[in-house]
Amino acid sequence: MSxxxxxxxxxxxxxxxxxxxxxxxxxxxxxxxxxxxxxxATAKPLPPYAGWKDATGLIVHSxxxxxxxxxxxxxxxxTPAEQLYIRNNLPPPDAAILADRDAWVxxxxxxxxPRPLTLRELKGLGLETVAMVLQCSGNGRxxxxxxxxxxxxxxxxxxxxxxxxxxxxxxxxxxxxxxEGMKFMTGTGGEVLPAGVDPKTVVVERSVPTAxxxxxxxxxxxxxxxxxxxxxxxxxxIVPGYTGVNNIKYVKRxxxxxxxxxxxxxxxxxxxxxxxxxxxPSQPSVQEMSVKSWINGPGTDGKxxxxxxxxxxxVAFGGLHPVAKVEVSLDGGKSWHMARFVxxxxxxxxxxxxxxxxxxxxxxxxxxSRATDTAGNVQPEVRLENAGGYNNSSWADHAVxxxxx
Amino acid sequence: MSxxxxxxxxxxxxxxxxxxxxxxxxxxxxxxxxxxxxxxATAKPLPPYAGWKDATGLIVHSxxxxxxxxxxxxxxxxTPAEQLYIRNNLPPPDAAILADRDAWVxxxxxxxxPRPLTLRELKGLGLETVAMVLQCSGNGRxxxxxxxxxxxxxxxxxxxxxxxxxxxxxxxxxxxxxxEGMKFMTGTGGEVLPAGVDPKTVVVERSVPTAxxxxxxxxxxxxxxxxxxxxxxxxxxIVPGYTGVNNIKYVKRxxxxxxxxxxxxxxxxxxxxxxxxxxxPSQPSVQEMSVKSWINGPGTDGKxxxxxxxxxxxVAFGGLHPVAKVEVSLDGGKSWHMARFVxxxxxxxxxxxxxxxxxxxxxxxxxxSRATDTAGNVQPEVRLENAGGYNNSSWADHAVxxxxx
Numbered sequence: 001m002s003x004x005x006x007x008x009x010x011x012x013x014x015x016x017x018x019x020x021x022x023x024x025x026x027x028x029x030x031x032x033x034x035x036x037x038x039x040x041a042t043a044k045p046l047p048p049y050a051g052w053k054d055a056t057g058l059i060v061h062s063x064x065x066x067x068x069x070x071x072x073x074x075x076x077x078x079t080p081a082e083q084l085y086i087r088n089n090l091p092p093p094d095a096a097i098l099a100d101r102d103a104w105v106x107x108x109x110x111x112x113x114p115r116p117l118t119l120r121e122l123k124g125l126g127l128e129t130v131a132m133v134l135q136c137s138g139n140g141r142x143x144x145x146x147x148x149x150x151x152x153x154x155x156x157x158x159x160x161x162x163x164x165x166x167x168x169x170x171x172x173x174x175x176x177x178x179x180e181g182m183k184f185m186t187g188t189g190g191e192v193l194p195a196g197v198d199p200k201t202v203v204v205e206r207s208v209p210t211a212x213x214x215x216x217x218x219x220x221x222x223x224x225x226x227x228x229x230x231x232x233x234x235x236x237x238i239v240p241g242y243t244g245v246n247n248i249k250y251v252k253r254x255x256x257x258x259x260x261x262x263x264x265x266x267x268x269x270x271x272x273x274x275x276x277x278x279x280x281p282s283q284p285s286v287q288e289m290s291v292k293s294w295i296n297g298p299g300t301d302g303k304x305x306x307x308x309x310x311x312x313x314x315v316a317f318g319g320l321h322p323v324a325k326v327e328v329s330l331d332g333g334k335s336w337h338m339a340r341f342v343x344x345x346x347x348x349x350x351x352x353x354x355x356x357x358x359x360x361x362x363x364x365x366x367x368x369s370r371a372t373d374t375a376g377n378v379q380p381e382v383r384l385e386n387a388g389g390y391n392n393s394s395w396a397d398h399a400v401x402x403x404x405x
Numbered sequence: 406m407s408x409x410x411x412x413x414x415x416x417x418x419x420x421x422x423x424x425x426x427x428x429x430x431x432x433x434x435x436x437x438x439x440x441x442x443x444x445x446a447t448a449k450p451l452p453p454y455a456g457w458k459d460a461t462g463l464i465v466h467s468x469x470x471x472x473x474x475x476x477x478x479x480x481x482x483x484t485p486a487e488q489l490y491i492r493n494n495l496p497p498p499d500a501a502i503l504a505d506r507d508a509w510v511x512x513x514x515x516x517x518x519p520r521p522l523t524l525r526e527l528k529g530l531g532l533e534t535v536a537m538v539l540q541c542s543g544n545g546r547x548x549x550x551x552x553x554x555x556x557x558x559x560x561x562x563x564x565x566x567x568x569x570x571x572x573x574x575x576x577x578x579x580x581x582x583x584x585e586g587m588k589f590m591t592g593t594g595g596e597v598l599p600a601g602v603d604p605k606t607v608v609v610e611r612s613v614p615t616a617x618x619x620x621x622x623x624x625x626x627x628x629x630x631x632x633x634x635x636x637x638x639x640x641x642x643i644v645p646g647y648t649g650v651n652n653i654k655y656v657k658r659x660x661x662x663x664x665x666x667x668x669x670x671x672x673x674x675x676x677x678x679x680x681x682x683x684x685x686p687s688q689p690s691v692q693e694m695s696v697k698s699w700i701n702g703p704g705t706d707g708k709x710x711x712x713x714x715x716x717x718x719x720v721a722f723g724g725l726h727p728v729a730k731v732e733v734s735l736d737g738g739k740s741w742h743m744a745r746f747v748x749x750x751x752x753x754x755x756x757x758x759x760x761x762x763x764x765x766x767x768x769x770x771x772x773x774s775r776a777t778d779t780a781g782n783v784q785p786e787v788r789l790e791n792a793g794g795y796n797n798s799s800w801a802d803h804a805v806x807x808x809x810x
Binding site for chain 2: 054073074075076077078079080081082083120121123124125126127128129130131162163164221222223224225226298306308309310311313342343344345346347350353355357
């Protein structure tokens with residue numbers, strides 16, 4: 001064998017700098033199936049702050065929106081950081097905020113003894129770890145025929161991630177408890193706001209019901225490493241069961257409040273508006289996730305499958321309720337077969353991986369999956385139409401066509 | 406913020422090529438606490454086939470032995486691939502074996518209808534996922550005062566890893582079942598053997614009792630991605646509860662056999678030999694792991710802790726039995742406190758992460774942990790002396806001294 005570093009095509013060095021070189025190294029040494037099997041002409045390079053990711057497994061929509069390719073989702077339940085999607089509402093802060101992670105300061109309000117806490121202090125207050133589906137509110141938007149504005153995500157604005165940090169309720173207790181009458185937990189992101197505009201129109205600030213505090217974390221670690229800048233490090237508010245936007249990156253303020261935030265991203269953004277309409281505070285906010293599943297393989301990489309035995313696999317989750325069962329259809333929803341859960345159960349907020357063992361003859365097949373949660377909610381056939389293209393859990397939209405040759 | 410790629414010191418480019426550049430990118434964008442907080446002068450560069458790893462979190466002993474730094478182990482249970490140790494008994498095969506992973510061929514013997522199977526065929530036969538502690542037989546060797554030959558691993562030749570593949574028992578069933586009288590499951594690695602020597606003296610071939618087949622996998626995926634070359638891709642035999650060497654990389658032959666392999670690595674290597682002695686087949690083989698735990702933080706990075714509240718955390722596992730409880734000592738084993746398990750239980754072969762909330766005043770402390778498994782086995786205070794420095798589970802050896810300032 002050769003221990004030499006492979007020679008790198010010069011165009012890679014020119015095209016994308018360190019990011020492209022890192023991705024090339026990954027591909028050569030077997031870190032990516034996609035790299036080895038289906039070279040992908042990435043339309044846009046990864047943004048520098050995410051240059052450590054596996055470019056071959058991702059669709060780069062923009063410098064703040066990056067999606068995991070469907071066939072890249074593996075069967076190991078936890079989504080590795082290199083594959084995880086990115087959705088930043090604003091450009092991330094400068095990486096200098098990671099120079100001394102423990103010095104990061106969180107302001108806490110709406111408690112009886114409010115005071116700022118450093119990340120170092122937070123680490124002393126408690127430790128918990130949760131496995132959680134992190135999913136963008138607009139995941140599946142790409143399947144809306146109405147083409148709502150926003151990133152046309154397919155399945156890949158989601159992942160199952162391990163977070164470690166201190167439970168929010170312990171932080172509140174350490175500061176005397178939540179002040180009476182506070183109905184919301186409001187987190188404010190630490191992004192640098194553009195100059196010359198009303199901060200309320202751009203700040204990333206979201207409110208969730210205080211009930212969500214029960215399982216919420218102030219997290220400093222993701223998947224075994226300090227949270228990368230792309231995912232909200234040094235400190236992120238984690239609200240299991242709630243869509244991505246509610247999990248505030250670079251969280252600098254945690255406030256228990258009587259009212260929802262009046263930031264535009266809360267009052268008008270992420271609302272379930274009627275088709276053609278605009279968001280306003282009277283409409284339901286996009287917060288809790290609902291039961292959903294999709295099939296990840298095999299045959300989703302665009303290459304024909306070989307006829308014979310296959311293991312049809314995917315992921316399923318229930319939002320606030322654990323997922324109870326998954327059915328799989330090989331004929332676009334005409335008939336259904338009970339799938340089997342595979343691997344350990346990582347808890348109520350994680351996704352389960354499911355599999356259906358079957359044999360496929362030569363032909364074309366539309367594979368679909370339909371999950372049911374423990375509360376009896378069934379993943380619907382039809383999406384709930386809305387102007388923003390949010391919360392798409394339609395099993396029909398998420399069906400995938402594969403060719404068996 | 407700057408969206409520009411940071412300028413890279415030219416010596417990095419010269420010293421380690423793509424590997425060093427990849428590592429630099431990780432550090433700059435916050436993929437490593439070690440990078441941000443304690444720049445490490447790595448004595449040796451990562452070998453090219455592992456250039457995608459996070460160099461700042463690793464101790465490179467040689468081109469085939471790389472260890473995870475103790476303070477780098479996080480609290481997310483699953484060890485990310487970038488942090489995972491490497492121990493290859495031979496140099497890995499050429500990366501070309503990953504060019505078409507599905508074409509990899511496994512020979513199966515000792516079954517009623519033996520035939521070669523491609524990885525593509527294996528993928529059709531079944532799917533299971535297991536979370537498992539992968540630990541080198543010699544992990545902890547560095548604590549033996551006798552300084553046995555071999556890598557002086559401390560705690561970092563171990564990780565908790567997710568594997569996906571097909572259960573070995575299903576493969577055996579598909580080939581008519583195991584032939585009667587076979588007592589061992591023998592795996593043979595696909596490394597290229599050096600020329601001019603008796604293959605039996607160098608081949609990586611290990612036998613475990615057929616009982617181990619119950620939970621064994623032929624795995625193609627690790628932590629959500631196709632297994633990297635450094636960890637045995639495209640196909641690895643996974644034997645949960647058994648030390649690393651029994652988990653055959655690049656497995657090309659799986660044989661159910663009446664006798665243990667007569668390869669030297671089996672007959673003479675990895676034996677519990679008396680101090681000063683040599684390995685021989687009459688001695689116990691290093692196979693099943695036993696109950697073990699250690700503390701990973703805080704204060705293990707060499708920097709003084711701040712006095713006050715701390716969360717002392719670590720990992721514990723039970724080998725073939727799940728771990729039942731962990732006690733923590735702050736005074737080198739004079740007194741013990743019951744620790745709390747944190748995060749989801751990933752199954753009997755995974756490690757649990759534990760935590761003890763306490764307050765530490767200014768001073769020096771020797772932190773130790775002692776695990777007990779469900780069979781009542783208690784992690785011992787004293788190592789079992791042996792010539793090879795194997796199976797060190799001594800809690801005293803694994804205690805760590807921290808300074809509180």
